[in-house]
Amino acid sequence: MEESMMMEEGEVAPALIAIHPVEKSVVVAIGSELRVFDLQEDCASSLVDDSGRPLHMDSIRAISFGADGRLFVSAGDDKLVKIWTTNPWHCIRTVLSEKRVSALAISPDNLFVSFADKFGVVWVVSTEVDDERKDEASPIFAHYCSIITSLEFSPDGRFIVSADRDFKIRVTVFPKRPLSGAHEIQSFCLGHTEWVFVIITIFISTFWHFVICIEKVTGRFSFEFASHSFFAVRFVTCLSFVCTQEYPQGFLLSGSGDSTVRLWDITSGFLLDTCEVGMEAGLLESDDKEETLCPAITDICASPDGSLIAVAIQRQLFMTNPISFFALCSLHGVVLLSCNLSGRTLSITKVVSMGGTFIPTSLAMSSSAEHLWIVTGASNLPALDSPSFARVSVISGLKKHGSDSSDDKPVVLDDNEIPGGSKLLEKLQGSVSISKGEEALAAAAEAVKIAMRNLLIKRQYSVEKRELRKKSRNDRKLKQ
Amino acid sequence: MSENKKVMNKPNKSTGLPRKRFYRARAHSNPLSDSHFPVPLTPSHVDYALHYPQYFQTDHTIADNGDVNNNSTASLHKTQSKKIQFADIGCGFGGLIVSLSTLFPETLMIGMEIRDKVTEYVKERILALRETNPGQYQNISVVRTNSMKYIPNFFEKGQLSKMFFLFPDPHFKEKNHRRRVISPHLLDEYAYTLESGGIIYTITDVEELGEWMKACLEDHPLFEAISEEEFAADPVVKLLTSATEEGQKVARNNGETFTAMFRRISPSDTESGDVL
Ligand SMILES: C[S@@+](CC[C@H](N)C(=O)[O-])C[C@H]1O[C@@H](n2cnc3c(N)ncnc32)[C@H](O)[C@@H]1O
Numbered sequence: 229m230e231e232s233m234m235m236e237e238g239e240v241a242p243a244l245i246a247i248h249p250v251e252k253s254v255v256v257a258i259g260s261e262l263r264v265f266d267l268q269e270d271c272a273s274s275l276v277d278d279s280g281r282p283l284h285m286d287s288i289r290a291i292s293f294g295a296d297g298r299l300f301v302s303a304g305d306d307k308l309v310k311i312w313t314t315n316p317w318h319c320i321r322t323v324l325s326e327k328r329v330s331a332l333a334i335s336p337d338n339l340f341v342s343f344a345d346k347f348g349v350v351w352v353v354s355t356e357v358d359d360e361r362k363d364e365a366s367p368i369f370a371h372y373c374s375i376i377t378s379l380e381f382s383p384d385g386r387f388i389v390s391a392d393r394d395f396k397i398r399v400t401v402f403p404k405r406p407l408s409g410a411h412e413i414q415s416f417c418l419g420h421t422e423w424v425f426v427i428i429t430i431f432i433s434t435f436w437h438f439v440i441c442i443e444k445v446t447g448r449f450s451f452e453f454a455s456h457s458f459f460a461v462r463f464v465t466c467l468s469f470v471c472t473q474e475y476p477q478g479f480l481l482s483g484s485g486d487s488t489v490r491l492w493d494i495t496s497g498f499l500l501d502t503c504e505v506g507m508e509a510g511l512l513e514s515d516d517k518e519e520t521l522c523p524a525i526t527d528i529c530a531s532p533d534g535s536l537i538a539v540a541i542q543r544q545l546f547m548t549n550p551i552s553f554f555a556l557c558s559l560h561g562v563v564l565l566s567c568n569l570s571g572r573t574l575s576i577t578k579v580v581s582m583g584g585t586f587i588p589t590s591l592a593m594s595s596s597a598e599h600l601w602i603v604t605g606a607s608n609l610p611a612l613d614s615p616s617f618a619r620v621s622v623i624s625g626l627k628k629h630g631s632d633s634s635d636d637k638p639v640v641l642d643d644n645e646i647p648g649g650s651k652l653l654e655k656l657q658g659s660v661s662i663s664k665g666e667e668a669l670a671a672a673a674e675a676v677k678i679a680m681r682n683l684l685i686k687r688q689y690s691v692e693k694r695e696l697r698k699k700s701r702n703d704r705k706l707k708q
Numbered sequence: 709m710s711e712n713k714k715v716m717n718k719p720n721k722s723t724g725l726p727r728k729r730f731y732r733a734r735a736h737s738n739p740l741s742d743s744h745f746p747v748p749l750t751p752s753h754v755d756y757a758l759h760y761p762q763y764f765q766t767d768h769t770i771a772d773n774g775d776v777n778n779n780s781t782a783s784l785h786k787t788q789s790k791k792i793q794f795a796d797i798g799c800g801f802g803g804l805i806v807s808l809s810t811l812f813p814e815t816l817m818i819g820m821e822i823r824d825k826v827t828e829y830v831k832e833r834i835l836a837l838r839e840t841n842p843g844q845y846q847n848i849s850v851v852r853t854n855s856m857k858y859i860p861n862f863f864e865k866g867q868l869s870k871m872f873f874l875f876p877d878p879h880f881k882e883k884n885h886r887r888r889v890i891s892p893h894l895l896d897e898y899a900y901t902l903e904s905g906g907i908i909y910t911i912t913d914v915e916e917l918g919e920w921m922k923a924c925l926e927d928h929p930l931f932e933a934i935s936e937e938e939f940a941a942d943p944v945v946k947l948l949t950s951a952t953e954e955g956q957k958v959a960r961n962n963g964e965t966f967t968a969m970f971r972r973i974s975p976s977d978t979e980s981g982d983v984l
Contacts, residue, residue, distance in 0.1 A: 347886075349893075370893035372856045373886070394857060400896075409892075411930055413900035416860040418750045497865075 241287035241304070242589035242676075243605030243618045248297040251594040251647070253314060255300065256656040257288040258618045259607030262302055264317055265652045272655040275312070277319040284308060287607060290343070294334035295383075299355065301341050303329035309343050309365070311355055323353050323365050331379040333388070340406060342368070342388060344376035350390055352406045368410040369400055378467040383478045383532070387414055387494055391467050395420040397482055399494045415497030420484045466527050470534030470567050479569065483525030483539050489565060491574050503574040505539060505563055527590050531597035534567035536626055537574075538600050540588035562588060562602065562623065564638065580623060580638055587677050599624050599647065600638075603656075609675040617672040620656045622646045745824070745852050751864045754792075759849035760816055763790055792816045792863065795901075796872040797855045797889060800953055802830035802848075804872060806837065807951035809848045811943065818862075819850040827852035856889060859897055866903040870944070873910045875954035878917045890921040892928065899930040902972040907934065910968045911948045913958045918966025931970040939969060 244257040253273065256263045262284065264273040277283055286306035293300050293314070300317075303309040309323040309332065327345035334341050334355075342352045343365070351365035374392035381388055381402065388402045388410065397417035400410045465485060471478035479500065480492040487506035492499055506523045527540040541563050564578040582588065582602070592601040605618030622641045643653060748754045757764040794812070796804050799819025808817055821827045830850040837845040853862070876889045885891070890910060898908060908931065910921045925931045939945060949955045949965055958965060 367893075369896055372894065374857075396860065409929075411896045411899065411928060413865075413896055415865065416900075418861060 239287070240609060241289065241607045243603045243607070243616075244288065244291050244590045245592045245601050245603040245620070246291045246293055246300070247592040247594050247599075247601050248293055248314065249295065249595045250297060251596070251598065252297060254592070254601060254648075254652070254656065255291060255293075256603055256605075256618055256620065257291050257302060257304075258605055258658070259616050260284040260286050260288060260304075260306065261616075262288065262291070263656050263658070265648055265655045267648055267652075270648060271651065273317050275317050275319065277310075277322070283319075284310070289328070289330055290332045292332055292334060294338050295336045296338065299334055299338050299341075301332050301334055301343075303332050303343055305329075309341065309353070311341055311353075321353075321355070325351065325365065331376050331390075333379040333381050335381050335402070336383060336385040342379055342381075342406075344379055344390060346375055348372060348374045348376055348392060350376065350379065350388070350410075352410075354407070366407045366409075368406055369398075371396065371398065377465055378482075380467045380469060380480075382480075382494060383469050383471045384476055386477070389467055389480060389494060391465075391482060395484065395486075397467070397480070397492070399480075399497065415494060417480065417482065417490075417492040417494065417497050417499065419490060419499045419502070420482065420486050420488065465525060466539075468528045468530045468537070470530050470532065470537070470569065472533050472569055475569055479534070479567070479572075481528055481530055481534075481537060481567070481574075483528040485524040487523055487525065489525055489528065489537070489539055489574060491567060491572065500572040501574045503565060503576065505541060505565070505576065527588065529591045529593045529600075530567070531593060531627075532595055534569050536593075536597045537565040537567055538591055538593060538623075538626075539563050539565065540591050540602070542587055561586075562591070562600065564626065578638055580640065582621065582640065586619065586621065586673065589676065597627055600626055604673065604676055605657075606676045609672065616658070617676060618657050619673075620646070620653060747853065747858050748861050751860075751862055751867070754862055756790075756816075759818065759851075760790075760846060762843075762846040763816070790816055791867055792818050793868055794818070794870045794872070795820060795859075795863070795868055796874070798822070798873065798876050799830065799850060800826060800875075802833055802850060803952040803955070804874060804947060805830075805848045805850070806833070806845070807947050808944070809845050811947075813844075813847060816847050816849075818848070820853055820855045820859075820862075821850060822852065822854050824852055856887075856894060859901055863901045865900055866906075868901050869903055869906045871898055871902060871906070871908045872948075873908070873921070874948060874952050875912055875958070876910075876917070878912070878914045880916070885920075888917070888920070890924050892924050895924055895928045895931065899928070899972055904972055904974045906972045907942075908970050908972070909944065909948060911955070911965055913963045913965050915964070915966055918968065922966075922968040925968055925970040929975055930972060932973050934969045934971050942969075945969075 241259060246255045248254070248267075252268045253264055253266045255265075260283070262275060264275060265271075266273045275283065284302065284304060284306050285308070287304050288302050289304035291300070291302045297314060300312040300314050301309065302312070303325070305328045307325045307328055309325055309329060310319050311321040311323070312319050323341075325343065325345055327347050327349075329343050330346055332341065332343035339355055340352050341355055342350060344350045348371035349367050350369050350371075352368045353365040371390060371392040371394075374394040374396070376390050376392050378391045379388065386402060387399050389397060389399050391397045395418075397420075399414040399417065401412040401414050403410055403412075466483045468481045469478040470481060477495065480494050481489060482492065483489045483505075487504065489503045489505050490499055491501040491503075505525060523541045525539050526542045528537065530537040539562065541561060561579060561581040563576060564580065565574055566577050567574050586604050588602045588604055589606065590603050593599070600623040602621045602623065603618055604621075605616065607616035609615050609617060623638050624641055625638050643650065646652060793815050794805075794808060794817035796817070796819040799805060799821050802819050805817050805819045808815075819830055821830065827850055834845055834848055834850065851862070873889055877887075879885060879887045902908065908925070910918075910925075912918045912921065926933065945967075948967060949959060955965075
């Protein structure tokens with residue numbers, strides 16, 4: 229079954245980053261570790277768990293600050309959902325989940341934490357400590373057996389939005405008393421496409437394997453390469469909201485493996501605009517007609533008014549000749565978009581290349597959108613002397629000050645210009661990765677790249693295997 | 709897809725109907741496994757011209773790759789007003805929609821079935837009925853899909869007025885209850901798909917499943933049980949036991965059946981805000 233294949237024990241976990249809404253602190257999660265740096269006090273924070281339980285014991289899969297920054301949540305493969313106060317950093321509550329946790333969110337009023345497990349069930353728990361059903365969460369709705377990749381509350385708290393690996397985005401009314409379930413579906417935002425690829429994998433060395441993408445189609449395959457593996461890349465990976473005073477209900481942004489960012493009206497489920505990020509950012513351009521390039525959107529974050537949207541883009545699969553594979557590997561990076569809410573359109577404003585080895589695994593932006601915080605890294609990396617690796621990078625100059633702001637270009641800050649400087653980096657990256665030589669860093673970055681790509685890929689039965697399975701079914705025997 | 713090619717299934721000479729033995733299928737399908745049939749991107753991508761050609765004339769030829777054509781914009785039918793209103797979920801060999809077709813000749817209805825051979829049979833059955841009864845059976849069709857995953861891809865919010873779940877697979881084991889087509893979570897989707905006042909019909913010969921379905925519906929805030937009188941007056945009720953292949957089998961064996969009929973309601977409480 230699909231879920232058992234996607235979340236295996238000791239599977240690589242990408243590094244995550246979160247920033248306090250007014251940049252009071254920044255958090256990196258890597259493996260089972262939460263690393264917090266207090267930007268206000270300019271020092272590393274240590275975490276205290278009042279609940280009498282250990283901190284996380286397995287890979288953290290989701291972290292989030294609440295809207296006002298007072299609360300923070302973390303959860304993942306150890307099935308623990310931890311609710312933290314951030315001033316000081318105390319774990320006020322640990323909730324047990326039945327299954328591994330794949331996504332979570334805090335309601336805008338700080339009253340509830342909602343999380344999704346790997347069976348597609350969404351749960352809710354009250355943040356009030358004196359709540360009677362102390363450590364138990366209540367299931368409120370479910371996606372049918374699909375892993376939920378992202379959960380978000382609408383800014384007004386009326387809706388909870390969930391995206392899954394079957395390209396479905398569901399908008400559910402979040403009731404006043406959510407513990408008894410959230411049954412009323414407001415809309416489905418449908419339109420992200422299923423991209424299916426036939427892929428040949430050639431192993432050259434431990435770090436390099438080329439993936440060749442033959443065809444993208446929905447429901448129709450090319451059977452020429454029947455003996456090779458089958459993969460599909462398709463799901464909605466990330467959600468974010470934008471809103472202004474005129475549109476307090478907010479509009480939803482989603483990014484997906486189909487290389488698009490889409491803007492939705494959640495009340496109706498209408499698709500308002502689609503930005504073909506891969507195409508428009510020039511990332512799909514190619515002289516060789518046979519190449520099909522399909523960068524995935526792996527994370528998205530937006531300034532609350534939508535004027536600035538940052539998406540992490542990750543080139544995943546291709547292509548017809550190995551030479552161009554090398555050439556195109558350098559195109560990972562961050563693309564900046566902006567959303568015109570009155571016109572309801574999305575457009576690309578800038579492509580920021582992070583260099584060949586930096587594949588953003590997670591993005592974060594405070595409400596002032598002064599800085600874009602980016603992390604690349606993963607835990608449980610195979611074939612490295614230290615199995616986890618994280619690098620933090622910051623882009624500033626994102627916002628336009630005044631109209632003729634030609635010199636306000638987004639720039640990737642040098643390590644010593646990053647807020648918090650080397651102290652911050654030492655905390656968030658772990659001192660190990662700082663002292664490493666360039667070569668080791670490159671190797672680690674490469675491992676992250678491969679790990680990230682594998683996370684986006686859903687293994688399926690090869691054509692051969694499937695045919696074999698079919699033949700052994702009773703209803704096929706007649707045909708023989 | 710090639711497996712759906714009609715090869716050796718010659719129709720019965722006297723009736724023109726396809727013969728069921730050529731479409732014998734596995735008893736059960738695992739609804740959790742990913743299958744490979746085309747799924748419409750959104751409800752407006754459902755190819756009505758393909759399903760109901762007499763109602764929807766088009767200038768494009770019917771695609772042979774499946775029931776829905778979701779990569780050509782030519783098949784979008786934004787302007788068409790008539791929409792599917794009845795859905796028979798897990799329609800099996802299609803007995804119910806065939807009976808309903810003449811009872812509600814102006815209502816578009818569709819059977820949804822996960823097994824490809826069975827779907828193919830229903831398709832042939834409908835084509836044969838159309839052929840032998842000119843002008844009739846134009847309002848019914850069938851699609852191969854996993855209803856547990858893709859209902860929102862086929863129907864808009866509040867589009868359906870009736871949904872049928874006749875003799876669904878029981879999935880006895882506790883750990884397989886999540887595979888049941890009626891479950892607390894899936895009822896949210898059915899409530900979304902049904903118009904206010906729309907009716908959900910369930911029937912089974914498995915007592916435990918009957919109780920389960922009834923309990924799920926009773927506990928759901930967006931459904932209410934319909935009254936005895938309404939039950940008695942509904943012309944559809946007698947079809948539940950008599951129209952489908954499974955129903956007939958149970959009747960032949962004098963098996964007991966358990967029916968639950970519930971109405972989609974819009975609770976007047978404003979607890980959840982002013983939506984609906
Ligand atoms: C026991 S049969 C009943 C068929 C028919 N309703 C009748 O009364 O004769 C249940 C049917 O539901 C179909 N089915 C099961 N799960 C399904 C799913 N997820 N989507 C669509 N059909 C499904 C099965 O293939 C089977 O044909």
